[in-house]
Amino acid sequence: MLPRQKIAMIIICISIFIIILDLVRRRRLKEEYSWLWLLTSSALFVLVIQYSWLELITEAMGAVLPTTTLFIGALVFLMFLSIQFSVRISRLTDQVKNMVQENALLREKIEEIKDDKGGLVDG
Amino acid sequence: MKTRCKVKRLAIVPAFNEGARIERVLKKIGEIDKEIDIVVIDDGSTDDTGLKSRLAGARVVRLSSNMGYGVAIQTGYKYALEKGYDYVVQLDSDGQHDPAYIPQMLGATMSGDADVVIGSRFLGEKAVLETPEAGYKVGVARRLGIRLFAFVTSKLIGLKISDPTSGYRALNKRILAFLMNDFFPYDYPDADVIVLVHRAGFKIKELPMAMHDRATGTSMHSGLRPVYYIFKIFLSMLMTLLRKKPSLP
Numbered sequence: 001m002l003p004r005q006k007i008a009m010i011i012i013c014i015s016i017f018i019i020i021l022d023l024v025r026r027r028r029l030k031e032e033y034s035w036l037w038l039l040t041s042s043a044l045f046v047l048v049i050q051y052s053w054l055e056l057i058t059e060a061m062g063a064v065l066p067t068t069t070l071f072i073g074a075l076v077f078l079m080f081l082s083i084q085f086s087v088r089i090s091r092l093t094d095q096v097k098n099m100v101q102e103n104a105l106l107r108e109k110i111e112e113i114k115d116d117k118g119g120l121v122d123g
Numbered sequence: 124m125k126t127r128c129k130v131k132r133l134a135i136v137p138a139f140n141e142g143a144r145i146e147r148v149l150k151k152i153g154e155i156d157k158e159i160d161i162v163v164i165d166d167g168s169t170d171d172t173g174l175k176s177r178l179a180g181a182r183v184v185r186l187s188s189n190m191g192y193g194v195a196i197q198t199g200y201k202y203a204l205e206k207g208y209d210y211v212v213q214l215d216s217d218g219q220h221d222p223a224y225i226p227q228m229l230g231a232t233m234s235g236d237a238d239v240v241i242g243s244r245f246l247g248e249k250a251v252l253e254t255p256e257a258g259y260k261v262g263v264a265r266r267l268g269i270r271l272f273a274f275v276t277s278k279l280i281g282l283k284i285s286d287p288t289s290g291y292r293a294l295n296k297r298i299l300a301f302l303m304n305d306f307f308p309y310d311y312p313d314a315d316v317i318v319l320v321h322r323a324g325f326k327i328k329e330l331p332m333a334m335h336d337r338a339t340g341t342s343m344h345s346g347l348r349p350v351y352y353i354f355k356i357f358l359s360m361l362m363t364l365l366r367k368k369p370s371l372p
Contacts, residue, residue, distance in 0.1 A: 094305050097190060097309060100186050100187055100190055101186070101194065101197065101198045103187060104184045104186045104198055105184060105198065105201060105202060105205065107184075107185065108182060108183070108184045108185075111183075112182070
């Protein structure tokens with residue numbers, strides 16, 4: 001890897017790491033969603049510093065260029081991110097369903113109390 | 124509300140934009156069983172379904188947005204448990220399910236024969252299915268789909284089930300408490316619910332009945348939804364079998 005490429009990659013990794021930490025600090029991002037970003041940027045950082053490890057992984061995967069390994073790594077990262085979002089959306093769907101049901105039952109209860117009071121006044 | 128008798132019974136009627144027909148269905152329920160309470164789960168209707176239901180003497184639980192049949196029916200279960208009902212019968216608001224079968228359906232659960240009783244279009248004599256009075260016709264594709272679900276469900280639970288997609292069901296309190304949980308498949312609850320409750324140890328029984336045709340309105344199985352529906356039911360049944368046996372309440 002050329003020194004210029006190495007420097008660019010290190011800057012990207014550090015930037016992502018700092019941006020994610022700052023988002024968590026400003027409560028714009030939940031810790032729950034930050035770990036995958038932090039893990040990936042850290043892993044990328046290590047691979048750039050220890051370029052021989054990236055070459056080793058590339059060889060083990062049967063790929064020719066280390067850039068291919070990085071490209072596949074990025075795809076895997078995005079896939080995991082999507083799975084994490086799908087899991088979270090499923091949980092949110094359950095929560096929304098329970099809230100709508102609870103809200104509907106409470107509204108009915110209020111109407112029942114109102115009806116009973118109306119009946120008492122009429123009687 | 125008519126809740127004086129010892130055994131409290133409730134008819135759960137989920138409805139979405141059924142203002143034109145719901146009054147007739149509710150009145151018929153009241154005529155068939157004078158002691159039964161009725162709750163309409165208004166699934167975010169934009170017409171006068173809620174008002175018509177109230178005028179017909181039913182209680183109305185209105186969901187703030189259209190959440191689908193499964194969420195509506197589970198809301199009915201939650202309502203029944205909260206109000207202390209012992210037995211419930213669920214039927215569609217579009218007039219497909221004839222309220223005349225309510226005493227028979229509830230009778231089978233109240234006698235302890237079963238925890239859940241399913242009204243079947245395909246049980247008993249063939250005449251029950253497509254009588255001219257019933258005016259109910261099942262299309263070829265739909266019939267094949269139901270037969271396939273019936274076959275798979277029967278094989279999976281080792282009990283003959285002829286109409287696993289029927290939404291006309293009577294249930295007791297015990298099974299209601301079970302179906303209140305978040306594992307209730309509210310996204311098209313059909314054959315997978317049968318597998319789920321059988322696996323949990325509940326008794327299931329089918330009763331033959333005729334059904335009427337929908338006069339107007341949109342079925343929840345229109346468009347491309349049947350494709351997703353088939354996929355979902357099979358996946359849900361498979362997952363139910365792979366999971367740990369659910370514990371009874």
